[in-house]
Amino acid sequence: MRFWRRRSADEDAPAGDAAPGFTAGETGEMRAQAERALARSRSGLFGRIGALFERREFGDDLWEELEELLIAADTGVAVAGRILDGVRARVRDTGVTTADGVRAILRDELVAILEAPAVAPPRWDAPFPEPLVILVVGVNGAGKTTSIAKLAAALREGGHTPVLAAADTFRAAAIDQLRAWGERLGARVVAHQPGGDPGAVVFDALAAAEAAGGAVAVIDTAGRLHTKANLMEELRKVVRVIQRRHPDAPHETLLVLDATTGQNGLLQARAFTEAVNVTGIVLAKLDGTAKGGITFAIAGELGLPVRLIGTGEALGDLAPFDPATFVDALLA
Amino acid sequence: MFEALTDKLQDAFRRFGARGVVTEDDLDRALRDVRLAMLEADVNFRVVREFTSRVRERALGADVLRSLTPAQQVLDIVNRELTEVLGGDAAELAVAPKPPAIMLLVGLQGSGKTTTAAKLAARLKADGKRPFLVACDIYRPAAVEQLVTLARSLDVPVHEEGTGAKPADIAERGLAQAVRAAATHVLIDTAGRLHVDETMMAEAADLRRRLNPHEVLFVADAMAGQDAVTAAQAFHEQVALTGVVLTKLDGDARGGAALSIRAVLGVPVKFIGTGEKTDALEPFHPDRLAGRILGMGDMLSLIDKAKTTMGDDSARRFNDKLKKGSFDLQDFIDQLRQVREMGPLGQLLQMLPGFNSIKAQLDVDSLDDDYFGHAEAIVLSMTPWERRHPERIDGRRRKRIARGCGSAPADVNRLLKQFFEARKLARQINSGRLPALAGMR
Numbered sequence: 001m002r003f004w005r006r007r008s009a010d011e012d013a014p015a016g017d018a019a020p021g022f023t024a025g026e027t028g029e030m031r032a033q034a035e036r037a038l039a040r041s042r043s044g045l046f047g048r049i050g051a052l053f054e055r056r057e058f059g060d061d062l063w064e065e066l067e068e069l070l071i072a073a074d075t076g077v078a079v080a081g082r083i084l085d086g087v088r089a090r091v092r093d094t095g096v097t098t099a100d101g102v103r104a105i106l107r108d109e110l111v112a113i114l115e116a117p118a119v120a121p122p123r124w125d126a127p128f129p130e131p132l133v134i135l136v137v138g139v140n141g142a143g144k145t146t147s148i149a150k151l152a153a154a155l156r157e158g159g160h161t162p163v164l165a166a167a168d169t170f171r172a173a174a175i176d177q178l179r180a181w182g183e184r185l186g187a188r189v190v191a192h193q194p195g196g197d198p199g200a201v202v203f204d205a206l207a208a209a210e211a212a213g214g215a216v217a218v219i220d221t222a223g224r225l226h227t228k229a230n231l232m233e234e235l236r237k238v239v240r241v242i243q244r245r246h247p248d249a250p251h252e253t254l255l256v257l258d259a260t261t262g263q264n265g266l267l268q269a270r271a272f273t274e275a276v277n278v279t280g281i282v283l284a285k286l287d288g289t290a291k292g293g294i295t296f297a298i299a300g301e302l303g304l305p306v307r308l309i310g311t312g313e314a315l316g317d318l319a320p321f322d323p324a325t326f327v328d329a330l331l332a
Numbered sequence: 333m334f335e336a337l338t339d340k341l342q343d344a345f346r347r348f349g350a351r352g353v354v355t356e357d358d359l360d361r362a363l364r365d366v367r368l369a370m371l372e373a374d375v376n377f378r379v380v381r382e383f384t385s386r387v388r389e390r391a392l393g394a395d396v397l398r399s400l401t402p403a404q405q406v407l408d409i410v411n412r413e414l415t416e417v418l419g420g421d422a423a424e425l426a427v428a429p430k431p432p433a434i435m436l437l438v439g440l441q442g443s444g445k446t447t448t449a450a451k452l453a454a455r456l457k458a459d460g461k462r463p464f465l466v467a468c469d470i471y472r473p474a475a476v477e478q479l480v481t482l483a484r485s486l487d488v489p490v491h492e493e494g495t496g497a498k499p500a501d502i503a504e505r506g507l508a509q510a511v512r513a514a515a516t517h518v519l520i521d522t523a524g525r526l527h528v529d530e531t532m533m534a535e536a537a538d539l540r541r542r543l544n545p546h547e548v549l550f551v552a553d554a555m556a557g558q559d560a561v562t563a564a565q566a567f568h569e570q571v572a573l574t575g576v577v578l579t580k581l582d583g584d585a586r587g588g589a590a591l592s593i594r595a596v597l598g599v600p601v602k603f604i605g606t607g608e609k610t611d612a613l614e615p616f617h618p619d620r621l622a623g624r625i626l627g628m629g630d631m632l633s634l635i636d637k638a639k640t641t642m643g644d645d646s647a648r649r650f651n652d653k654l655k656k657g658s659f660d661l662q663d664f665i666d667q668l669r670q671v672r673e674m675g676p677l678g679q680l681l682q683m684l685p686g687f688n689s690i691k692a693q694l695d696v697d698s699l700d701d702d703y704f705g706h707a708e709a710i711v712l713s714m715t716p717w718e719r720r721h722p723e724r725i726d727g728r729r730r731k732r733i734a735r736g737c738g739s740a741p742a743d744v745n746r747l748l749k750q751f752f753e754a755r756k757l758a759r760q761i762n763s764g765r766l767p768a769l770a771g772m773r
Contacts, residue, residue, distance in 0.1 A: 068377055074557035077371045140580060140608070141442025141553065170608070172485075173478035180473030194481075225583035258442060262374035262557025264585040285441060288526045290559040 063088070066106075073293035073330075076263050079300055083109050107331055114299050114306065114323035131163070131209035132216040133242055133249035136282075137235060137272055138256035140223030143284030145174065147256050147310055148220050149181035150318035156185060161215040165205030166191035167198040167238060168222035178220055185315070188212070198222070198234065199241040206245050219250070226271030239276050253278050254307060257294070259286040265294035269302050280307035283321065287312045291330065356392070359406070363388055366410065373586035376561045379417070379595045387413050417591055418618035423600035426546040426574060432464065432515045434507065434543055438536055438571055439551035440563055441524030444579035444605060446475060448551050449521040450482035451605065451613035456517050457488060458611075464515035466506030467492040468499040468539070469523040479521050486610060489513055499523070499535060500542050507543065520545070527566030540571045547574045549602065552589055554581045560589035561596050568597050578616065579605035590616075661719040664751050665711040668704055706739065710747050713737035722751055 063084060070080035086109045091102055134151070138144045145168070152162040164182055166189055168174035175191045182189035190205035202219055209217040221238065224231035242249050255278045257265050272278050283292045286309045298304050306321040363384045370380045387409055396405045426433065435452070437445045446469065453463040465483045467490060469475035476492050483490035491506035503520050510518040522539065525532035540548060550564055550573045567573060578590045581604045590601050601616040653659045711719060713736035718725055725733070725748065727741075734741045 071371055071377050072558050074374075074559070077368055139555065139583070141444055143442055146441075171478070172481035173474040176474035176477045177472070184473075225580060227583045258553070258555070260440065260553070260556050260559050260563070262555060262560075262585075262588070263372050264374070264555040264583070265557075267584055268555075285526070288440070288528055288559070289562050290557065294557065 070293065073291035074262050074265075075293035075296045076266070079293075079297045082300070083113070083296070103331065107327055110296070110327045110330075111323050113296050114326065116299070116303075128214070129246075129248065129251055130214055131206065131212075131246075132160075132251050133206070133209075133246060134216065134218045134252045134254060135221070135239070135242070135250040135276065136219060136254050136256060137221050137276060137278070138223060139225055139258075139268055140171075142223065142256040142258045142261075143282075143310060144168075144223060144256045145177050145181070145220055146313075147254075147282050147284050147308070147318070148178070148218050149185065150310065150315055151218060151308070152181070152185050152187045153315040154318055155216050155218075156187065161209075161212050162187045163205055163209040163212060163215045163217045164189045165202050165217060165219040167201045167205075167219050169194055169196045169198055169201065170222040174220075174222065199237050202238050202241050203245070206242065210245075226268045226275075232271065232275045235272075235276050252280060252307075254280050254282050255304075256282045256284050257292075257298075258290075259283050259292040259310075260288065260290040261292075261294055263294065263297075266297045266301065269298045269304055273302060273304065278304060280305050282306075282308045282310065284310035286310055287317070359388065359391055359396070362406065370588065370591075373588035374555075374557050374560070374592075375588035376558055376592035376596065379561075379592045382595075383413060383417065414591075415618055417595045419594050419600045423575060423602045423616070425602060428546045432507075432510050432518045433547065434518050434520070434545040435547040435549060436520045436522065436539060436543060436545040436571070437549050437551055437577075438522055438567055438573075439524060440526065440553070441472075443524065443551045443553045444577075445469075445524060445551045446478050446482070446521050447608075447610075448549075448577050448579060448603075448605060448613070449479065449519045450486060450488075450610050452519055452603070453483070453488045453517075454486050454610040455613055457486065461516040462514065463488050463517045463519060464506075464510035464513060465490040466503055466510070466518060466520045468502050468506075468520055470495040470497070470499060470502070471523040475521075475523070482610065489515070500539050503539060503543055527563040533566065533570045536567075537570045548572060549575045549577050550593075550599070551577045551579060552593060554578050554587040554589060554604075555583070555585040556589040561592045564593045564597055564599075568599065573597065573599045575600055575602040577601070577603045577605065577613075582606045582612065594618075659755050661711050661714065661722045661751060662716070664754065665708055665719075668707055706743065707747055707750075709737040710734075710739060710744055722748060 067080050067084055070083060071077055075083070083106070087102065087106050090096075090105045090109075094101070094105070096102060096105065136144050136148055136151075148164060152164060155162040162185075164178055164187055166175045166178045168178075169192065172194070175194060179189050179191060181187075188208060190201060190208050192201050192204070198221065205217050205219065209215040219238070219242075221235060222231075224235065226232065239250065239253075253276055255269060255272050257268065261268070269278065269281070281295060281298060281304055283295060283306050286292055292309075295306050299306070306323075306326075309319050309321050309326075311317045311319055366387070367380050367384050370383065371377060375383075387406075390409045390413070391406050394405060394409065396409070425435075428434070437449050439445050449465060453465055456463040465479060465488055467476040467479040469479075476494060480490055480492055489510075491502070491509050493502045493505070499522060506520070507518055520539075520543070522536065523532070525536065527533065548571050550567055552560060552564065556563075564573070564576070576590065576593055576599055578587055578601050581587055593599060594601060601618070603613050604616050606612045606614055653663055710733060713733045714725070718729060718733070725744075730741045730744045730748075734744050
């Protein structure tokens with residue numbers, strides 16, 4: 001996968017079927033990867049949605065079942081209701097009665113929610129900021145460090161020089177964890193002592209990224225519950241440190257969200273966005289049976305796009321998020 | 333935790349309260365709110381469906397609709413059902429007939445197994461036991477280092493073999509070493525694994541077979557959604573769980589996963605994780621949680637916490653003073669200091685009954701350390717005589733006290749006012765006239 005890659009000005013515009021920001025080839029590759037990852041989700045509850053449409057003509061009793069299935073995917077009651085209201089209205093307007101017709105409308109509604117983020121995903125076409133600064137935040141155990149390792153691998157593959165900042169100085173051995181990844185990847189890791197000041201680590205990492213030239217600084221932060229005021233303040237301080245050197249950075253602030261997260265995910269996204277202006281979601285651990293339905297609520301209410309999905313335990317298991325692929329896989 | 337659910341249920345039933353008469357339609361409408369609240373709290377939808385239909389049945393069977401206090405009766409039924417689903421009494425850790433007791437920790441990635449292993453060790457050690465840790469997560473980079481670092485900081489022995497050996501072999505050798513070290517409890521930390529990963533689940537099953545542990549604890553994230561049950565079920569089938577540890581309950585997750593797992597698997601929640609430090613592990617009390625869900629607060633937990641922080645003696649002495657009304661500013665500041673030791677104020681306040689209804693009025697975060705710091709500075713700037721006779725502190729003294737601690741006389745006034753109110757409240761509690769908390773600022 002080539003992601004956040006340098007694009008030359010004369011490079012061909014993406015072909016018709018490609019996802020925004022990607023070439024047709026890349027789009028096919030990432031669709032295949034997302035397909036594989038979502039195979040399990042499909043065989044689970046969302047798979048029942050597919051079966052629901054095969055079963056019979058679409059009658060009243062099925063709406064309730066459909067609501068339950070959306071809720072079971074963690075969309076939340078309110079969002080499920082809103083989705084189905086939209087579908088119902090369009091079913092009424094268009095006079096559709098077949099299960100296939102309803103399904104097509106549901107698909108459109110789901111895709112529309114994920115495609116309409118108010119926060120436009122940044123596209124790193126030329127000119128590429130130097131260094132590009134990506135801040136990675138999230139609650140404890142969401143999968144930040146692993147996602148960063150995968151991201152760094154993707155960056156390397158795309159011809160970039162990732163510089164990783166071990167700014168999780170709190171959790172025991174978090175620094176060792178990032179260092180181990182750095183060694184495996186051949187990526188530079190800037191770290192201080194455990195218990196050190198995260199801001200100081202970030203400062204040094206930025207300096208290293210600047211010196212490297214054309215580097216991408218990826219900052220690993222300590223997991224923190226979004227309700228802890230002092231820890232959220234610490235995160236703001238990290239951003240201030242970054243902005244003292246680069247006023248327009250961080251160029252991306254990615255919130256890593258565990259795909260198994262329930263309704264609390266919306267509260268997480270809201271609190272982290274308020275604190276450090278999140279620009280996108282990394283949906284980690286999507287290779288289980290969890291559906292990550294909370295992303296519909298996050299996209300719908302906060303306008304935050306999902307940028308990447310974690311699709312397995314290998315380093316290559318990170319794919320750009322494409323709403324249509326995601327929804328198609330879920331409804332297949 | 334469960335705060336919004338509490339609010340919802342209270343709302344739903346407040347509507348009955350106003351009219352006093354309940355129809356079957358009213359009941360259904362309230363139950364729809366209960367359903368919504370539970371789903372928003374991430375309780376599994378199947379559990380919710382069963383729960384509401386059982387409450388409905390009982391409410392109709394008990395002839396609640398014609399009772400004089402229908403709201404109270406429905407609330408009682410919901411409360412009873414909730415407590416039942418959550419599992420009756422608090423569950424204890426299994427006891428090994430012949431030590432050491434072997435405890436296996438399993439779960440999904442990032443649920444908090446390693447941290448929980450350390451917390452359990454810290455807890456056992458504080459109880460005078462001899463815990464022993466074994467690091468079997470050979471997959472996640474630096475997971476072994478993490479456990480070793482935590483063990484060292486707790487001064488608890490740990491067995492590790494890096495990442496070269498097989499987890500079951502490491503565990504068996506660790507166990508042998510623990511026996512030699514006369515450990516009472518062996519805590520085995522394993523790698524996080526997806527419940528659909530057949531190879532990894534087979535490895536977990538193998539670990540269980542070879543170790544024959546007394547406890548197999550499923551470490552579950554309180555923020556987990558509808559899928560929590562699916563994962564727990566798969567683990568249960570492979571390794572026969574004996575208990576659940578619910579982690580990260582110090583945030584605002586409502587922890588409906590606990591309710592769901594308990595309801596579907598019948599496996600009790602034994603501990604809850606309430607913070608990042610190694611002492612932030614508490615026994616799970618289903619009855620208390622049900623009470624908290626229904627807005628009855630969690631006074632029992634608060635009292636427990638106070639007892640362990642203050643010690644029984646100091647608590648009794650303080651109680652005597654309260655009764656005699658001889659509670660002065662020195663006691664006040666001692667109390668403030670002890671409250672501060674008990675943990676973040678916001679967390680304590682959440683245990684108070686009726687807190688949800690006043691939370692919006694209180695800026696909880698601003699009440700925290702700053703408040704304590706200022707109050708302490710003001711009292712420390714007083715003479716011992718002044719601390720014993722707060723009612724005798726006049727304007728001149730207030731000015732001097734303010735100068736002494738670098739604050740304004742108005743701050744001193746505010747503190748004294750708060751102290752007098754607290755003393756008044758204490759006297760009222762003693763005389764059995766507890767005022768409604770909703771009126772308190």
